[in-house]
Amino acid sequence: MKKNYLFTPGPTMVPPEVSLAEAQPMIHHRTPQFSQIFYELSEDLKYLFQTKTGEVYTLMSSGTGAMEACVANVLSKGDKALVITSGKFGERWVELCKCFGIETEVVSVEYGKGVEPSRVEEILKKNSEIKVVFATQSETSTGALHDIKAISQIVKKYSALIVVDAITGIGVHKFLMDEWNVDVAVTGSQKGCMLPPGLAFVCVNSGAWEAVEKGDLPRYYWDFRKMRKNLKNKTTPFTPAVSLVMAMKTAMEMIKKEGIENVWARHERLANATREGVKALGLELFAGNSSSNVLTAIKAPEGVDVDKIIKKLRDETGVTFTGGQDSLKGKMIRIGHMGYVNDFDIILAISALEKGLHEAGYPVELGKGITRVQSLLVKGR
Amino acid sequence: MKKNYLFTPGPTMVPPEVSLAEAQPMIHHRTPQFSQIFYELSEDLKYLFQTKTGEVYTLMSSGTGAMEACVANVLSKGDKALVITSGKFGERWVELCKCFGIETEVVSVEYGKGVEPSRVEEILKKNSEIKVVFATQSETSTGALHDIKAISQIVKKYSALIVVDAITGIGVHKFLMDEWNVDVAVTGSQKGCMLPPGLAFVCVNSGAWEAVEKGDLPRYYWDFRKMRKNLKNKTTPFTPAVSLVMAMKTAMEMIKKEGIENVWARHERLANATREGVKALGLELFAGNSSSNVLTAIKAPEGVDVDKIIKKLRDETGVTFTGGQDSLKGKMIRIGHMGYVNDFDIILAISALEKGLHEAGYPVELGKGITRVQSLLVKGR
Structure with a gap:
């Protein structure tokens, strides 16, 4: 047997009750029935990210897609970014920035280690033009953990934005979006959220909007402005993954019940x-x-x-x-x-x-x- | 009751057997078990698009995401495109081109009507620099149908590429990728494929690769080159939507059985x-x-x-x-x-x-x- x-x-194991929620009969996404589910889920996701000032958008993509969305939204042509890398996933931020023509400084940490926050400060001190710092909470390729709270404190001293890949962090490690002053954070459905892959969640905090509004990199499917506008109407800009949204609603009930x-x-x-x-x-x-x-x-x-x-x-x-x-x-x-x-x-x-x-x-x-x-x-x- | x-x-109705396939226990995507399923699905999808010379990539996105992928892959800076519009979805091609800084000519057709192919020829005759023609097979916002076969014949006379939004067309209307000489075509899972939303499928035919290879627009998550490389290893560049892939395998069995x-x-x-x-x-x-x-x-x-x-x-x-x-x-x-x-x-x-x-x-x-x-x-x- x-x-x-x-x-x-x-992907991680999916609770049977979540799988069953995913197998429910399909409903149309432009209906009050779906809107209500989607609205409640979006509220629950704020609890997951521990935010009151931010909003959480549900993307139909893998975590990498959501990371691309971050790069395409918070940066503009000619901006410079700092990336903290200690493995495959940190390096993905560098590749994404490069793809959009963004120059990066890199704090490269030995595989398996978390970054010394002072190393981030050194670079920020020398490069006042750095606008965004990209970090990874849990570097899944090595098992290393970065101290996002400490990194964020430094980033804020230099008035930069901090964008965090918390794809395997959220729902596993303590993550306090508002208290730690994180501007944008990303997670995926197939990690701590106990869902199959298919959804990614991006939390955009109030401090990020100025950059998002004036951003000039090409973005259509990934456009946070469209997501914000549609969320006000309890919906998504493009067809959402209805069955996974229903499954995620069930997974969030389990997370809320456990606390x-x-x-x-x-x-x-x-x-x-x-x-x-x-x-x-x-x-x-x-x-x-x-x-x-x-x-x-x-x-x-x-x-x-x-x-x-x-x-x-x-x-x-x-x-x-x-x-x-x-x-x-x-x-x-x-x-x-x-x-x-x-x-x-x-x-x-x-x-x-x-x-x-x-x-x-x-x-x-x-x-x-x-x-x-x-x-x-x-x-x- | x-x-x-x-x-x-x-989304359209989902057969119960497809929903049950979606609710199967999760498997990891970097395993021979998943690779086998994914490889067989990718072969089945060629049948769906009626192609022998093309390949079909499975994207984790809505149809719009796959449309964005087409624009980001087949065009380069300074290229000019022609878009045939007769409703909301044709207009989406224009918006996507604009987003990437691509200049477009537009053949705008009265809502509810299909395009007169001669109108496409007129524009191509006058604008030899047009590199790609974007069309819609079935314009879902009005119910109009465009004659892709006839349009493609004209486009080929002028050595341009033709990219077709067949999102609601594939699996409903006759669509012959190879015979009609279509270069790139797109569909979504929640239409004729009888699946929940969550997957999109892009068929890239041999004629499109030169443009894709030399393309210089930013693309990472949408990069066809990464998809091709990974498909050779029976996998995807980024985590695929495992449960929807398993469901799609079942849906394709049903389509193959019916013919x-x-x-x-x-x-x-x-x-x-x-x-x-x-x-x-x-x-x-x-x-x-x-x-x-x-x-x-x-x-x-x-x-x-x-x-x-x-x-x-x-x-x-x-x-x-x-x-x-x-x-x-x-x-x-x-x-x-x-x-x-x-x-x-x-x-x-x-x-x-x-x-x-x-x-x-x-x-x-x-x-x-x-x-x-x-x-x-x-x-x-």
């Missing part, structure tokens, strides 16, 4: 248990102490073909972990634990990890990882 | 019955003889508040028609009949139309419309 267990950094602080605390608890379970097996963490609670990135032990382990587990047991991407290929095992994940899922994941390593001939004491996880979780830590 | 019947020009020629014939037969049923009630068609088989647009009879009829039917009976958009508001009732629609659905739609008109005090002979439909359909015409 093979079951599928997705410990991947997105966003409890959602963050659950992820912290599960991530901590995973890290401890991994360490109990004598393995090393890739991102060390700056680990995000989104996933646990494990350094590949010397001489072990981790991609083979991942493939075997997936094909034989249905437990899906992921390896490293691009230059990190073969160098890590990543265990995602975001969204629809509970204590027993972590026991299961570490049990599969033990099994995979053991079968690959790597010396693990069977039961040691799961015993460590069990003792932490049952004691409620 | 109120049921929902969507006679709207998208695309039979799908076109069914739509023609149902559209014809609808038009005849409407005329039997003494009503006039908005698009006259150039009507598309996508929907039947009925001219609002003098002094009748059609939007009130539409609203009352929708709220009281669950039968959803749509009215006119923008400048056509209040001027028409549109009955969509694309995708998951059969004979009995047309009887039902005309029955609701009779009821709505009767209750609004408009003189209709109850039963006259449905009797006409019944006689046509039972005789198999």
Whole structure:
């Protein structure tokens, strides 16, 4: 009886009640029935981003599409931007800026580490013309976490805007849009939101509008101004993904019922248990102490073909972990634990990890990882 | 017992088996399991567009997003384009070109009519610098149909590219990508494909690649080159909408089983019955003889508040028609009949139309419309 267990950094597991909501009969999007659902969802999304002054737009795209929307809206020709990179997703901001002809300064951080906020300040001090700083909350390619609160404080001292890729952060890590003074933040549906991929959410705070209004880069599908205007009428500029919107409404009910602080605390608890379970097996963490609670990135032990382990587990047991991407290929095992994940899922994941390593001939004491996880979780830590 | 019947020009009704496919447990998109599904779907989509020389890319966006992708890929700075407009959706091509700084010539056709191909030739003759012609197969805002085959023949005489919005055309009307020499064509999931909104499909034929390769407009999420490269590896550049892809696979199985020629014939037969049923009630068609088989647009009879009829039917009976958009508001009732629609659905739609008109005090002979439909359909015409 093979079951599928997705410990991947997105798509993540979808609760059955969300899947059923997605399978509801179709309704037309230009009706009061849909508008009411869409309006309520848009209000719920403010809670997800922890904003009262901002608005959240629902895009039909992947997270990358929403990132492109940010670049196309907040910048103008000739503007200069600063990008903090520590992996594939930070580097995506650089590529997007380049694509639109925007010159960038880059603070490049060692893979697996979060940025030292002082490094951001150094560059801003020297480059007063920098208008926007692009950051990543959780760098999914390495498991590193950046301190958005601290970065934002610095950015604000220099009167720049801060745009955050919180695609795997929102709904997992504490994220306070208003309190931290974030101008624009992005997330995707297939992460902490427990939905299939298909929707992205962009929160645009009040401080970003001046730049958006006077922006001169080409934007049509991505135009925040159209989204704002349509949201006033409880609708979207273009046909929305109706079934995913209905599913997201259900997912938000679950998040509201648990309470966003409890959602963050659950992820912290599960991530901590995973890290401890991994360490109990004598393995090393890739991102060390700056680990995000989104996933646990494990350094590949010397001489072990981790991609083979991942493939075997997936094909034989249905437990899906992921390896490293691009230059990190073969160098890590990543265990995602975001969204629809509970204590027993972590026991299961570490049990599969033990099994995979053991079968690959790597010396693990069977039961040691799961015993460590069990003792932490049952004691409620 | 109120049921929902969507006679709207998208989203359209979704077959239960497609909804169930959409509700399947999530799988990760970077796995052989998903790649196999995605590869088979991409092959099936060639059948849908009737192409052997082109490739079909699956975008996570609405149809408008895919239209933007066309503009961003086939044009370069300083290029000139020709747009054929006869309603809201043709005009969208003009807006998109404008957004990217592309100068356009426009052949503006009276609302409700298809273009005289000779008018396209006149402009091409006078403007040898026109590189791309943008057309619409079925102009959903009015119900007009354009003769893409004839337009394409002319465009090819002048060595320009032709890009077709076939969003409501594909899977409804005969569309022969290769035989008609179409360079790029677009459709959306929530039309003839019988899916919820969320996916768009772009077919790029061999003749378009030179322009795409040397294009210099900003494109990242929309980049056809990335899509082509990734399709070779049976995947997508960015996270795909996994649940909708699985649903589309099921929808394509249904289309293949019926046979695309039979799908076109069914739509023609149902559209014809609808038009005849409407005329039997003494009503006039908005698009006259150039009507598309996508929907039947009925001219609002003098002094009748059609939007009130539409609203009352929708709220009281669950039968959803749509009215006119923008400048056509209040001027028409549109009955969509694309995708998951059969004979009995047309009887039902005309029955609701009779009821709505009767209750609004408009003189209709109850039963006259449905009797006409019944006689046509039972005789198999």
